[in-house]
Amino acid sequence: MVSTTAEPPIDPNRPSSARIYDVFLGGTHNFASDRAVAARTAELLPQTPMIARHNRAFLRRAVRFATARGVDQFLDIGSGIPTEQNVHQVAPEARVVYVDIDPTAVIYARHLLGDDPRLVVVHGDVREPAPVLDDPAVRGLLDLSRPLGILMVAVLHFVPDSPVLTEALRIYREAAVPGSVLAISHVSASAQPTELDRVADLYNRTGASLVPRDREQMERLFEGWTLVDPGVVFGPSWRPDPGEEVDDPAQFLTLAGVAVR
Numbered sequence: 001m002v003s004t005t006a007e008p009p010i011d012p013n014r015p016s017s018a019r020i021y022d023v024f025l026g027g028t029h030n031f032a033s034d035r036a037v038a039a040r041t042a043e044l045l046p047q048t049p050m051i052a053r054h055n056r057a058f059l060r061r062a063v064r065f066a067t068a069r070g071v072d073q074f075l076d077i078g079s080g081i082p083t084e085q086n087v088h089q090v091a092p093e094a095r096v097v098y099v100d101i102d103p104t105a106v107i108y109a110r111h112l113l114g115d116d117p118r119l120v121v122v123h124g125d126v127r128e129p130a131p132v133l134d135d136p137a138v139r140g141l142l143d144l145s146r147p148l149g150i151l152m153v154a155v156l157h158f159v160p161d162s163p164v165l166t167e168a169l170r171i172y173r174e175a176a177v178p179g180s181v182l183a184i185s186h187v188s189a190s191a192q193p194t195e196l197d198r199v200a201d202l203y204n205r206t207g208a209s210l211v212p213r214d215r216e217q218m219e220r221l222f223e224g225w226t227l228v229d230p231g232v233v234f235g236p237s238w239r240p241d242p243g244e245e246v247d248d249p250a251q252f253l254t255l256a257g258v259a260v261r
């Protein structure tokens with residue numbers, strides 16, 4: 001199903017966070033400008049590709065948590081390029097709306113997902129819920145009178161605190177009936193500040209400001225929701241599958257949590 005939102009043109013010379021992330025995941029949907037930023041980031045933080053993979057693993061576990069509670073529709077905001085183990089693959093019966101601000105992510109997603117009637121791809125901004133929730137294709141797919149899984153995985157660290165963000169989070173919360181699930185993962189401000197500052201500088205120059213948050217700031221993003229155990233923890237420690245446990249979860253620099261309404 002095709003959303004009515006149009007995508008702005010792609011600029012291959014301007015690195016994009018969606019495509020840089022694709023580089024870290026070993027994907028092929030990226031350009032030289034993205035690979036240059038990814039290489040520099042990996043010099044500063046050699047564990048970055050591993051962080052990306054663990055982040056996707058958190059996404060997978062969070063989706064499974066939601067489906068086990070009966071959630072069968074998802075709004076994945078900041079969805080990136082939906083390759084390896086994305087929501088519709090983890091929950092093949094579910095209806096999924098993928099939303100991203102990056103035109104490349106939207107174009108690749110539409111191309112990769114084809115015309116599957118259970119999937120909609122929208123060009124949108126997490127700070128502006130109304131155009132997404134009011135999009136006719138989204139309204140046609142999601143039934144907001146039923147529980148919804150809202151995923152904001154590795155996206156809110158590109159969005160500084162502001163009344164606009166607070167209001168956006170309120171609108172998503174109000175749109176989610178009891179039984180809904182919210183999953184967030186986020187670059188942590190609590191580890192390796194020097195290297196992270198340098199990576200933040202790198203991203204800032206690409207036009208995507210990186211805003212690490214600490215655990216308390218991250219918990220505030222869940223306002224109005226009830227965090228489930230173990231609360232906000234480093235990503236690999238959020239209900240790891242057997243074999244996914246790691247010795248030093250803090251080195252993964254990503255905090256993660258899941259909450260319910």
Ligand SMILES: C[S@@+](CC[C@H](N)C(=O)[O-])C[C@H]1O[C@@H](n2cnc3c(N)ncnc32)[C@H](O)[C@@H]1O
Pocket residue numbers: 017018019021055056059077078079080081099100101102105124125126127152153154155158159
């Ligand atoms: C690191 S990727 C995460 C992809 C996917 N959620 C995952 O965790 O595997 C971050 C994505 O957020 C998108 N993004 C950044 N700022 C955004 C915003 N304000 N609204 C929507 N998407 C945004 C980027 O374009 C990128 O695709």
